[in-house]
Amino acid sequence: MNSILNFTIVQSQLHWENRDANLQMFEKKIRSISGKTEVILLPETFTTGFSMKPKALAETMEGETVQWMKRMAAEKKVIIAGSVIIEEEGHFYNRLIWMLPNGHYGVYNKRHRFAYAGEDKEFSSGNKRLIASVNGWKINLMVCYDLRFPVWARQTDNQEYDVLVYVANWPERRSHAWKTLLQARAIENQCYVIGVNRVGNDGNQIHYAGESMVIDPLGEVLYTKKDQEDIFTVSLNKEQLDCVREKLPFWKDADRFMILGDEE
Numbered sequence: 001m002n003s004i005l006n007f008t009i010v011q012s013q014l015h016w017e018n019r020d021a022n023l024q025m026f027e028k029k030i031r032s033i034s035g036k037t038e039v040i041l042l043p044e045t046f047t048t049g050f051s052m053k054p055k056a057l058a059e060t061m062e063g064e065t066v067q068w069m070k071r072m073a074a075e076k077k078v079i080i081a082g083s084v085i086i087e088e089e090g091h092f093y094n095r096l097i098w099m100l101p102n103g104h105y106g107v108y109n110k111r112h113r114f115a116y117a118g119e120d121k122e123f124s125s126g127n128k129r130l131i132a133s134v135n136g137w138k139i140n141l142m143v144c145y146d147l148r149f150p151v152w153a154r155q156t157d158n159q160e161y162d163v164l165v166y167v168a169n170w171p172e173r174r175s176h177a178w179k180t181l182l183q184a185r186a187i188e189n190q191c192y193v194i195g196v197n198r199v200g201n202d203g204n205q206i207h208y209a210g211e212s213m214v215i216d217p218l219g220e221v222l223y224t225k226k227d228q229e230d231i232f233t234v235s236l237n238k239e240q241l242d243c244v245r246e247k248l249p250f251w252k253d254a255d256r257f258m259i260l261g262d263e264e
Contacts, residue, residue, distance in 0.1 A: 005137050007163075008033055008231065008234075009214070013200035023064070026072075030072055039078065041082065043169060049202045060086065069097060083167050096143050106132055108129065109125070111146055139163045141165050151257065155189045155190070163236065164185055164191050168195060170197050171206050172211075179213065192217060197210050216240070218244060
């Protein structure tokens with residue numbers, strides 16, 4: 001196990017419903033990253049913005065964006081993750097793709113669809129979590145609105161992950177909830193939390209302030225940036241995480257639970 005794991009956050013504006021422009025933009029940003037990193041994190045729906053037009057915008061897993069992710073991950077020798085609108089077997093998903101340098105990948109379909117914006121009418125819900133492994137670290141991968149539902153992210157009594165990641169398009173007008181809940185997830189799960197958000201206005205004139213965050217297992221903010229595009233690399237320390245868990249073993253007193261009623 002490596003005691004240090006490096007994540008690079010790309011907080012960016014997005015070109016509304018314009019895949020090619022977004023891929024060109026992110027390619028330049030990714031190629032500009034020169035320091036050591038193992039994982040590059042992009043926002044939710046990074047090729048389109050948070051659009052409710054999946055019939056017009058969806059791709060397949062053989063499409064241009066997935067091929068681009070394979071190419072960029074191989075070129076940079078890093079993992080690249082972000083969510084994309086994907087069509088599969090007649091269903092549309094807001095799908096987080098975890099792309100490895102060797103072209104293998106994992107996927108997580110957003111479980112909690114944002115009904116306030118009509119996402120529940122246009123997209124199907126996922127029913128399985130994705131916990132990825134990197135150099136002995138375990139990373140739990142989620143999307144935006146999932147943040148409001150703590151049971152879906154809750155650690156079990158064997159502490160199944162070390163880092164909790166949310167890729168998002170989270171509007172500025174609800175930024176207090178974004179910041180508060182990210183810190184709460186870190187404290188209650190005794191893990192690092194990374195939230196990656198966009199900036200700028202989307203095609204519906206909804207404003208996003210960014211405020212991407214990295215939070216340690218005690219809830220302390222290690223990084224945040226408001227109203228600016230930014231590329232930031234953070235080094236997470238497994239020894240510090242283990243120390244917190246050993247000195248403050250609150251997880252031993254956690255309630256046992258089961259999640260019932262998963263959708264097919």
